[in-house]
Amino acid sequence: MKSTTLTVRWTPWRFVTAFGVVSLLSDVVYEGARSVIGPYLATFGASATLVGLVTGVGEAFALAGRLGTGPLADRTRAYWPLVLVGYAVTMVAVPALGLTTALWLAAALFIAERAGKAIRGPARDVMISHAAAAVGRGKGFAVHEALDQAGGVAGPLLVAAVLAATAHNYRPAFLALAVPAVAGMLVLLWLRAGVPDPGRFEPGPRPGAAPAPPGGRLPREFWIYLAFTVLTTAGYATFGVLSFHLATRDVVPVAVVPVVYAGAMGVDALAALASGWLYDRAGVRVLAAVPVLTALIPLAAFTTTPLIAVAGVLAWGAVLGIQESTMRATIADIVPAARRGTAYGIFAAGLGAATLVGGLLTGALYDYSITAVIITVTGIQAVALAMFLTTVRPATQARVLRR
Numbered sequence: 001m002k003s004t005t006l007t008v009r010w011t012p013w014r015f016v017t018a019f020g021v022v023s024l025l026s027d028v029v030y031e032g033a034r035s036v037i038g039p040y041l042a043t044f045g046a047s048a049t050l051v052g053l054v055t056g057v058g059e060a061f062a063l064a065g066r067l068g069t070g071p072l073a074d075r076t077r078a079y080w081p082l083v084l085v086g087y088a089v090t091m092v093a094v095p096a097l098g099l100t101t102a103l104w105l106a107a108a109l110f111i112a113e114r115a116g117k118a119i120r121g122p123a124r125d126v127m128i129s130h131a132a133a134a135v136g137r138g139k140g141f142a143v144h145e146a147l148d149q150a151g152g153v154a155g156p157l158l159v160a161a162v163l164a165a166t167a168h169n170y171r172p173a174f175l176a177l178a179v180p181a182v183a184g185m186l187v188l189l190w191l192r193a194g195v196p197d198p199g200r201f202e203p204g205p206r207p208g209a210a211p212a213p214p215g216g217r218l219p220r221e222f223w224i225y226l227a228f229t230v231l232t233t234a235g236y237a238t239f240g241v242l243s244f245h246l247a248t249r250d251v252v253p254v255a256v257v258p259v260v261y262a263g264a265m266g267v268d269a270l271a272a273l274a275s276g277w278l279y280d281r282a283g284v285r286v287l288a289a290v291p292v293l294t295a296l297i298p299l300a301a302f303t304t305t306p307l308i309a310v311a312g313v314l315a316w317g318a319v320l321g322i323q324e325s326t327m328r329a330t331i332a333d334i335v336p337a338a339r340r341g342t343a344y345g346i347f348a349a350g351l352g353a354a355t356l357v358g359g360l361l362t363g364a365l366y367d368y369s370i371t372a373v374i375i376t377v378t379g380i381q382a383v384a385l386a387m388f389l390t391t392v393r394p395a396t397q398a399r400v401l402r403r
Contacts (some may be wrong), residue, residue, distance in 0.1 A: 011195055012131040012201045015142050018191050020147025025184030026087060027151030028158065029177045030113055032092045035156035035261035036163070037110055037320065038243035039254055040170050040301040044103035048244050052363020054107045056356040063352025065118025070345015074338070079123040080192050086120025087188055091181035096172030122344040129332040129340060137329040138318055141388060142276025145269065145325035152265030155180075156258035163255045189318050202337065221334050222395050226350050228384060228392040232291045233354035235380035237362040237373075239264070241315055245366065245401075251309050258370030260310055264317030269311040271321030279326045284396045286326060287389070288388055293319045295381035298362065302370045323351070334396055 038051050073082055080403045093113040132140025155177070162173040195202070243257050252260060278286045293315050301312025328344070335343040365373040 002116035012134040012140070013143075013190075015195055015198060016128060016135065016144050017132045017147065018187070018194075019124070020144045022087070022122065022184055022188045022191060023144065023148035024151035024154075024243070025180045025187060026090060027148050028094060028155035028180040029094045029151075029184065030090055030155070031152040031265060032115075032155030032159040032258070033097060033110070033113065033174060034239060035159055035258035036170065036173070036243070036265065038240040039247040039257060040097075041103065041106060041240075042244065042247065043170070044106065046103060046384075047358075048241060048248075048367050049363050050177070051240045051244050052238065052359040052366075054110060055238040056359025058111045059238060059355035059359065060352040061111050062114035062117040062121070063348040063350075063355060065115055065349075065352070066122050066347075066351035067347070068346040069119055069120035069340045070348070073123040073126060073345075074340035076231070079127050080125040080196070083120045083127075084192065085190065086116045086118070086124075086165060087185060089116030089119060090115075091185055095178040095181060097174055098171040117392075118220075118348070121348060122341045124305070125328055125332075125368055126337075127198040129196045129337075130200075131333065132198050132329070133202040136280045137332050138276035138279035140276075141325045141329040141332075141347045142272045145272035145276075145321060148324070149265045149269035149272065149321065151180075152194040152268060156262035156265065160255055160262070163258070168254055168357045180311075198235070217250050218339055218346070219334060222331070222343055222347075224392055225330065225334065225396050226347055228387050229347065230350045230354040231387060232381060232384035233351055234357045234361070235377040236294050236319065236355065236358040237297060237301070237316065237377075238355065238359040239313075241359065241363045241366060242316060244311075245302055246309060249304055251304055251306055260313050264313050267314045267317035268321035268324070271318040275322045275326040276329065284330055284395055286328070287322065288385065288393070290319055290322055291381040291384040291388065294384075295378045298370070298373045298377050302366070303375060330396065 011232070037055060041051050041054060046083050071084060073079060092112050093109045093116065096107050097106060100109060128140065128144055132144075158176060159173045162176050163170070166172050239261060241263070246252050246257050246260065247254050275286050275289070297316050297319070299312070300308050301316065303312070304307050331343050331347055332340060361376065362373055365376060
């Protein structure tokens with residue numbers, strides 16, 4: 001009777017949508033903070049290199065930290081506890097940014113918020129993958145990401161409104177994010193009560209019925225795919241560096257920076273939906289767009305012409321949308337369910353390490369020469385595209401077709 005009730009009251013689409021609402025509210029919180037973290041750290045005297053380091057380390061924590069939490073999720077099946085703790089860390093750390101008066105503490109809180117994402121990420125993705133199996137991997141992850149990025153639009157706009165109303169005072173802006181933080185935790189607790197076992201949604205043997213096989217190997221195609229992801233992300237700038245450029249070069253007013261970020265999050269959502277739809281029809285070939293778009297970002301974003309610079313930031317948002325939806329969906333299609341948490345953890349670890357390199361590389365080169373940034377990133381993406389066309393696409397497409 002309990003299983004029947006779950007099926008009737010909580011369909012896969014309803015679960016994906018409800019989780020998307022949780023992500024929407026959490027994105028209002030942490031994307032609101034990320035939209036101004038570069039200029040905020042600059043108020044403490046941080047350089048572009050330091051901003052690149054802090055934001056790169058933060059993203060590394062958010063992604064590389066999953067190297068531990070992914071296998072933990074596979075071993076324990078404690079998906080909900082990991083998700084609850086991870087969201088709680090984020091919801092506390094961001095409003096606390098409004099109370100700090102020291103650069104080191106602001107940096108520590110930003111990194112702590114990213115660590116919260118590492119705690120919840122693999123467990124959340126495994127649960128969504130169970131529901132998405134019944135509705136289409138690409139579409140399921142895309143809808144979740146689109147809702148997620150609706151919060152990515154709302155958060156920066158909320159911060160922008162508070163900044164405009166308080167003469168660019170960052171503290172009230174961060175404190176205002178406590179409201180969606182509380183709302184997000186309440187929705188998450190409601191979802192946990194309604195769907196204690198999302199594994200029921202996936203057809204076939206229940207992934208949670210037994211522990212993951214010890215020592216089970218991840219498929220070769222996964223490692224090929226990971227290598228491509230790491231390479232293309234190593235040339236991907238963090239928004240901290242992009243916003244540093246926009247603010248310090250007076251490309252746009254400081255209060256407009258979070259509005260630009262909100263626009264990027266809107267593009268993120270549209271790119272997620274488009275690439276997810278195409279992925280379910282055309283397969284992994286849609287990911288060829290990632291190195292192409294990434295190569296265009298510094299060419300446009302680091303100009304001092306507002307429209308061109310904003311276009312570069314929007315391209316950055318498009319790449320992020322594909323990374324956080326279709327690239328996650330691909331993992332679920334090439335890795336068996338019993339090893340999926342570990343795969344998501346390792347994948348995120350590689351992505352995090354590459355993001356750290358990307359933040360440091362673009363930040364340091366920016367301090368030296370914008371031309372050097374453009375040449376270096378273009379070269380990296382040319383190699384990544386060649387690797388995708390000759391190795392990644394044939395291997396991963398074949399793996400998906402066999403499943």
